[in-house]
Amino acid sequence: MKNEQCPICYSKLEVVDCAPCNDCGHLEEEIEHFKQGKHQYNVYNIYRGLKLQLCDFCDVDFGSYKxxxxGFNDNKRIGYENFEFVSSVEAPSIEKAKYCPECxxxxxxxxxxxxxxxxxKKETVAGKK
Incomplete structure (x- = not known):
C-alpha cells in the first residue's frame, strides 16, 4: 500500500479495519453494523464521474455535508437525489484501509x-472567464 500521507492534510496515514462504506466504514459502530448485517452497500457516481462506495445510511445522509x-462557494449541497447508481456491492467484507487520524x-x-x-475549483475558474 502506497500513499503514506493524507491528500488533504498530509498527516501520516494509519492502516485500520474498515467496513465497505468509504464514508463511515472506519467507525467501530459501522464495523459492528456490518457484522450484524444492518446495511447494504452501493457504488455511486457522486459528481462528474467521482465515485464512492456508501452504506445505505451514508448515501441518504450525504446531503448533510456543508x-x-x-469545495462549493455557493452553499450548494450534493444529496442522494443527485447520485447516479453504479452497482451494488455483491460480497462486502471487512478490509484493511488507510485512514487519516487528523481528518x-x-x-x-x-x-x-x-x-x-x-x-x-476548475469549474469556478472556468465560469469566471
Missing part, C-alpha cells in the same frame, strides 16, 4: 474529497 466542506476519514473518501474540490 457545501464549503466539499478522521479513510483514504478513499479523502481522495474523493480532494478530487471533488479540484473539480469545483
Amino acid at each position: 457545501g464549503e466542506y466539499l 478522521g476519514n479513510q483514504l478513499a473518501f479523502l481522495k474523493f474529497l480532494r478530487d471533488l474540490r479540484e473539480f469545483i
Whole structure:
C-alpha cells in the first residue's frame, strides 16, 4: 500500500479495519453494523464521474455535508437525489484501509474529497472567464 500521507492534510496515514462504506466504514459502530448485517452497500457516481462506495445510511445522509466542506462557494449541497447508481456491492467484507487520524476519514473518501474540490475549483475558474 502506497500513499503514506493524507491528500488533504498530509498527516501520516494509519492502516485500520474498515467496513465497505468509504464514508463511515472506519467507525467501530459501522464495523459492528456490518457484522450484524444492518446495511447494504452501493457504488455511486457522486459528481462528474467521482465515485464512492456508501452504506445505505451514508448515501441518504450525504446531503448533510456543508457545501464549503466539499469545495462549493455557493452553499450548494450534493444529496442522494443527485447520485447516479453504479452497482451494488455483491460480497462486502471487512478490509484493511488507510485512514487519516487528523481528518478522521479513510483514504478513499479523502481522495474523493480532494478530487471533488479540484473539480469545483476548475469549474469556478472556468465560469469566471
